[in-house]
Amino acid sequence: MEAGSLSLRCTGMKSLKVPKCSSGPIEASVKFMGSRNSMNSIKSRRKVYCVLTNSSQKIVSAPIVKKTEYKDNWIEKMAINYLCHCVQESTGISTDMVGYEGLIDVISKVSQSFSPVVQRELISHALHQAVPDFILAFARVILRPSKSTSQYFAASTPILFKWLVGDCEVRQTENVDGSKEKTTVYLKKCRILESSNCVGVCTNQCKIPSQRFIGQYLGTPMTLTPNFDDMSCEIVFGKIPPPIEEDPAFRQPCYNLCKLKKPHTDNCAELKTTP
Incomplete structure (x- = not known):
């Protein structure tokens, strides 16, 4: 992920402001794909097409997705x-x-x-x-x-x-x-x-x-x-x-949301050859 600002721009609509996430803001632009005549059908389907543009300093973030559920026998x-x-x-x-x-x-x-x-x-x-x-x-x-x-x-x-x-x-x-x-x-x-x-x-x-x-x-x-x-x-x-x-x-630096980050350094995998 890249640090920057997040803005959503939609053709024919006002800009939308999105709160910053804990791992740092993102810069993005959102626009509807299609002609003016297709705007109504796009709105009715509630579909928005996003184009992400990255900039500035690189930071590491864990993928924000639903955690996998396991059913062990x-x-x-x-x-x-x-x-x-x-x-x-x-x-x-x-x-x-x-x-x-x-x-x-x-x-x-x-x-x-x-x-x-x-x-x-x-x-x-x-x-x-x-x-x-x-x-x-x-x-x-x-x-x-x-x-x-x-x-x-x-x-x-x-x-x-x-x-x-x-x-x-x-x-x-x-x-x-x-x-x-x-x-x-x-x-x-x-x-x-x-x-x-x-x-x-x-x-x-x-x-x-x-x-x-x-x-x-x-x-x-x-x-x-x-x-x-x-x-x-x-x-x-x-x-x-x-x-x-x-x-x-x-x-590789560790994730911003590392569960163990507080008790140790950001680089959890830090290379050491001695105890």
């Missing part, structure tokens, strides 16, 4: 509570809430209590703790790094982890040689990012721990690329992630 609730328990065991932080709200409450407290580098280590440990070592060892033997393994991980993600990340779908990845593989998972709106509304939670407690877990314990590189404009995300299996120092996600 009993199996998904068990998975959510189990992961929440593992995070509590690894971090020493507890919550009185249950379900997904409880998970978000815990990771929010983790974000407030620890530096970014410690957050990454704690959540990585929680993910490791969630899966028994013998299963990880077996998976490394069966799922050796290959194109077919990357496709398997991509195909299984929407089935096994929809409860954690929200609706997602498998997409094709085009390689340098022009070949295509179904190794990309597209998250339409990440449930973790939408629920926490915090860039730092995304980068330090989801992106880095997930990349490390899949890469180190399952042997397949994975790159997670969030889109903070619409809260979508792309997960590409078989792709080596960039170093944290070169990752654009860690230069």
